[in-house]
Amino acid sequence: MLEVDERTPPLLVHSGAGVLLERFPLGTRVVYPPQPRPGVGDVDAAIGAALAEPVGSAPLSALLRPGMRLAISVDDLRTPQPRVRGVDARGRILEQVLSAAAAAGVDEVTLVVANGLHRRLSAAEVAGIVGERVFRSFWPTQLACHDAEDAANLVEVGRSDAGEPVQIARAVAEADLLVAVGIVQGPGQGGLGALVEGLSSYASLRAVHGVAAVTQAAAAGAGGGGTVDGRVVQGAAAGRVGAVLGAAVPVFAVAATVNAAVGPGPFLTRREWEWSPADSALAFGVGRGLELLGGRGRARVLRDLAADYAITSVTAGEPQAVAVAAWQAVDAQQRVDVDGQSDVVVVGLPPFGAYQGGAPADPVLAAHGALADVFARHRGRPVVRENGAMIVYHPVAAxxxxxxxxxxVDFYEEVLAESSDPATIEAKFERQYATDPWYASLYRTSLAHHGVHPFHRWYETAPARAHLAEVVFVGGDRAVCARLGYRAASTLADALEIVAGSVGRDPSITYLHSPPQLITEVR
Structure with a gap:
């Protein structure tokens, strides 16, 4: 962590598809993410060892038998972000799982991409995750994206203690064993609750993603994910539906974690005063180059963004135990201790995100990136005090x-035009969008997010909205920000002037210098 003084150079700030070099007020605390940790070395050996020596479970080979029905789920492109350059660890895990199944005489194998209500992936995107050999062997008859609107292939496997129906993909519900393969990079990933999210229906996820559930999860400490005393922190609703899945289908989880090497250059993970002349030139070139490219060129660059991650751990076995182990690895890579809360937190949003699909963030996802993703990345208390202010660098535009x-598009034009309050939106508009046949058709056939998708992302901003007195987007379109319920400013100085009524004219300021991702723990 750095405190800005007269010698501090301009600091790198992400702003959507661009980067800036910004001078911060004297005394600003700058929280840098930890340096990328080394990888495990031989990834294939680490995978083999995890399958042979799992946590809380017998080895995978002991769970496989001739004549059984094996289902394998694999996480979609939401994680990691940016995407993996080259061979994806999930494909390497799948190859070893499938080899073990073949050796055990298992012939009935189905693979499902666990995209849930998120957009289904193109064939090329699926191939990028699972690898060409697995893709050619199984697509499209034994390998497909989950379809949350295919009623004929959804099976209710039980109801939670609160009466919530848990409907999951038929291939999973009727399997003798489910092997769940994923990469864990951020809060809320891993565990049975997250697995239900990828394999179920709107009816099953209403309780998990509703405003009340999101608010409860944040109050319980699940906003930043992670583990507390060795248990997975998750919302009560996610825990309930996850328990139903775990009781209905035997699950063997395999999770890899990645380090913080997000690229495209080492200047992203170095302190500015450590930059070489080449780093400075690259930082300037990235910002200026993206500015000059124009819309189509920037979109192409964003679509092709990839990172040379190192795999820091591979764990297999009982799903909750695997989630705990994965989160310990993530915590070791990303956690930074911070002394006390501040009046203002400043963040810059990068050009990639879990739901963007290679496109610049729209206004809803820009708000989600700041208020749900970045804000929630803490253990215990957030880095900004209650009734404090958040200043976000992003060119929010429609x-x-x-x-x-x-x-x-319709959520922004119709719903937010009437109200930005999550509870009001949920009560008045959610069911209409969730059951609209046109949105359902686009989800099933045209790579679109489900009709209810923007609602869930908006609800996830509710805890931050309740905590903060002011949110200001530097570089944002004023009319668009107003529709979101926020303010816009041209410069950091303007933003600080706007929030002065809430935090005073000499506020304490913390800048979260990210990406790479970081998790704060306020002492």
Whole structure:
């Protein structure tokens, strides 16, 4: 952590598809993410060892037998972000799992991409995750994306203690064993609750993603994910539906974790005063180059963004135990201790995100990136005090992907035009969008997010909205920010002037210098 003084150089700040070099007020605390940790070395050997020596479970080979029905789920492109360059660890895990199944005489194997209500993936995207050999062997008859609107292939496997129905993909519900393969990089990933999210239906996820559930999870400490005293922190609703899945289908989880080497250059993980002349030139070139490219060029660059991650751990076995182990590895890579809360937190949003699909963030996802993703990345208390202010660098504009986000367009134009309050939106509009046949058709056939998708992302901003007195987007369109319920400013100085009524004219300021991702723990 750094405190800005007269000698501090301008600091790198992400702002959507661009980067800036910004001078911060004297005394600003700058929280840097930890340096990338080394990888495990031989990834294939680490995978083999995890399958042979799992936590809380017999080895995978002991769970496989001739004549059984094996289902394998694999996480979609939401994680890691940016995507993996080259061979994806999930493909390497799948190859060893499938080899073990073949050696055990298992012939009936089905693979499901666990995309849930998120957009289904193209064939090329699936191939990038599972690898060409697995893709050619199984696509499209034994390998497909989950379809949350395919009623004929959804099976109710039980109801939670609160009466919530748990409907999951038929191939999973009827399996003798489910092997769940994923990469864990951020809060809320891993465990049975997250597995239900990828394999179920809107009816099953209403309770998990509703405003009340999101608020309860944040109050319970699940906003930043992670573990407390060795148990997975998750919302009560996610825990309830996850328990139903775990009781209905035997699950063997395999999770890899990655380090913080997000690229495209080492300047992203170095302190500015450590930059070489080449780093400075690259930082300037990235910002200026993206500015000059124009919309289509920037979109192409964003679509092709990839990182050379190192795999820091591979764990297999009982799903909750695997989630705990994965989170310990993530915590070791990302956690930073911070002394006390501040009046203002400043963040810059990068050009990639879990739901963008290679496109610039639309207004809803820009708000989600700041208020749900970055804000929630803490253990215990957030780095900004209650009734403090958040200043976000992002050129918020009414731009959407017509391919991936048709319901987002209407959510912005129709829903937010009437109200930005999550509870009001949930009560008045959610069911209409969730059951609209046109959105359902686009989800099933055209790579679009489900009709209810923007609602869930908006609800996830509710805890931050309740905590903060002011949110200001530097570089954002004023009319668009106003529709979101926030303010816009041209410069950092303007933003600090706007929030002065809430935090005073000499506030304490913390800048979260990210990406790479970090998790704060306020002492």
């Amino acid at each position: 731009r959407f992907s017509q391919l991936h986000q048709p319901s987002y």
